[in-house]
Amino acid sequence: MELVKRGAEADIYLTEWFGRPAISKVRHPKPYRNPDLDARLRRRRTLREASMLHMVKSLHIPSPLVYFVDAARHTIIMEYVRGTPVHSLPDGDIPGHCREMGRVAGLLHSAGIMHGDLTTSNFILGEGLFLIDMGLSRRTTKPEDWAVDMRLIKEILGSAHARVLEESWEALTDGYAQTMPRHAEVLRLVARIEGRGRYARVV
Ligand SMILES: Nc1ncnc2c1ncn2[C@@H]1O[C@H](COP(=O)(O)OP(=O)(O)O)[C@@H](O)[C@H]1O
Numbered sequence: 001m002e003l004v005k006r007g008a009e010a011d012i013y014l015t016e017w018f019g020r021p022a023i024s025k026v027r028h029p030k031p032y033r034n035p036d037l038d039a040r041l042r043r044r045r046t047l048r049e050a051s052m053l054h055m056v057k058s059l060h061i062p063s064p065l066v067y068f069v070d071a072a073r074h075t076i077i078m079e080y081v082r083g084t085p086v087h088s089l090p091d092g093d094i095p096g097h098c099r100e101m102g103r104v105a106g107l108l109h110s111a112g113i114m115h116g117d118l119t120t121s122n123f124i125l126g127e128g129l130f131l132i133d134m135g136l137s138r139r140t141t142k143p144e145d146w147a148v149d150m151r152l153i154k155e156i157l158g159s160a161h162a163r164v165l166e167e168s169w170e171a172l173t174d175g176y177a178q179t180m181p182r183h184a185e186v187l188r189l190v191a192r193i194e195g196r197g198r199y200a201r202v203v
């Protein structure tokens, strides 16, 4: 198996599943965590990710097909999505995909799900815009949780894609409003979180 990426939480390998290119995502142990707690967390996130990757398909959100889950080995084998993470696209191409990322966020939130790590690295542009990395996702109907998702992706836009932040955020919130009835409430909370940040820095 070829190691594609060694992440903070998981190693990503390129492999094959019955002749098809596949990704094997293996959550490795964190040495500083209590071993029992660590094993429980990795197991929970593995199972959660697999079920959520599947679940979002019913919301018409493209996601890799889950081929196999090995909870004891904290491993998911899933479809390899041919494409490029939005994060790695040239800055100028980012705004053009933000409306769709916003629509996806709105679909998740209006179905009572937060992604938990909503960043431009977790959308792969292939034959469609694929959502990945759902190990931290969870069911929630608290607008404050949805605001955390929106705040995170705005922060990434402002740091990794700063030159195009303004038009990207406008497109993102536009798409979000299309699919999320409570968009205004959530975006108000985002503004409030930002206000707090500024205040904290001043003080
Ligand atoms: N199904 C997949 N198809 C293609 N590339 C993938 C797939 N899953 C993950 N990757 C690549 O590996 C990277 C890390 O995977 P991810 O699930 O986001 O784990 P992490 O928790 O380390 O962020 C992604 O940003 C993407 O580049």
Ligand SMILES: [Mg+2]
Residues within 6 Å of the ligand: 121, 122, 133
């Ligand atoms: Mg990721």
